[in-house]
Amino acid sequence: MGRTRDRLKKAIAQSRIPSSHGIRYANELLALGAWFREHAEGVPAFARNRDLYAHVNEEVLGDAPIDLFEFGVREGSTISKWMEVNSNPASRFFGFDSFEGLPESWRGGVGETPAGSFATGGAVPRLDDERVHFVAGLFQETLSAFLTQDYRPTGNRRVLHCDADLYSSTLFVLATMHPWLDPGSVIVFDEFDSPLHEFRAFVDYTSSYRRRFRAIARTGPLLARLAVEILE
Template sequence: MSEVVAESDRRSRELTVNQHDQTLAELTATNQELARVLSELSDARIEISDVQQRLGELEQQARRDITQALDVRATNEAAEFVLEHMPKAPVFWNPQDTLRYGLSQVEIEGLALEFGVASGATLRIIVEQLKDAEHEVFGFDVFSGLPQTWRTGFPAGEFAQEKLPKVRGAELVPGLFEDTLSGFLEKHPGPVSFVHLDADLYSSTKSVLDRLEHRLVAGTVIVFDEFFNFPGWQEHEYRAWTEFVDRTGIGFEYLSYTANHEQVVVRITAPVSR
């Protein structure tokens, strides 16, 4: 009888221990889950705080950020220009794609000129795109940066290069455009088939257009790199171009543009008429 009682006690103790262990395991799992939930709640509080801060910043921008207001205004003005002058033109979302499209539209032989080389990135694209055609490629730049302040964030000296870039397949012409272009044209006769005008400034763009006046022929493609879509765009490359058109009577058509940047592609349809 005593053995039966002892066995019963042993089993009872085992059952109690097992129940205790199971309860501890369940409590441990519950505590772990609770800790996970608390951690997620803490992270959520941080995220909510960040979102609230960002919303406050955006609200502040919407009400008081002059820079943003100027950007929005410039974009609206550029959109009006597109609707009026090239509503059906192909549109690109990367400046280099716009440049490549302009190069793909070159159908005549002649000089390919870039004004504003800087590091040589776009000049390399020009060389690559025109490598199978009859084009001599030249890059013009002072290489000491902008000769004068252009717009907010782009002071005189911006884009200065420590040394001239190496661009295989192109010849560099260092110096101010007004000092180098006339002499260059005397030594290089014939039409200009392609122009990449990355001159930024009104004065620099005007200097180039005035000197190229009689080299621009039907079929010449011009890619303006900073034509519109920034505060004050009407006073720089755009102004130089429209004044040139009014003065010379040159025929042209707008071919394309970059939707979220500043590039516009133009093709000459008739040479200077006056």
């Protein structure tokens, strides 16, 4: 975990942010390092995101039909990769985004990505694949209604791709999707190495809802993207 230590030192040394935030960040970074050693050190690691998705699709999902929910679509780059990797005609791909960018600023250890980043000006991607369907709006305003009124489960295994960056958005998604996250469901996090955000949201979700899981695969020398399977 040399890189985690280096990031920690850099975060503290360069910190131009109030020390209470720096301390929170440092604590969560240490917790992420411990979590990594306990759960993910030995899992297959891939250099490219697409290779991670292909591994999950072939080795865990058996290239079977899936219902993939992506939270944070932007221009559709990731959901397109998933649709290439899983070409099963019975798969369905649901993409959720406000397309107005981050609803609040995304604050890391040193830097901050302002609210509104990643906006497409409201434009929804046009993808030539009838298996994909987009839901525009804040997750907090669209997801519950979609699940109760529009979503018709078919027996497809569910895959969540979480790329909303923020703790608030990620925790909301995990808690709202909870009744649909049966054992065998897969969750992929795009920025699991963001200690105050996706990592903390997953830890808070799994502890509050008493979920057991196993890490399946990751990218990077340590962690960046992470895939987990819900066990119970």
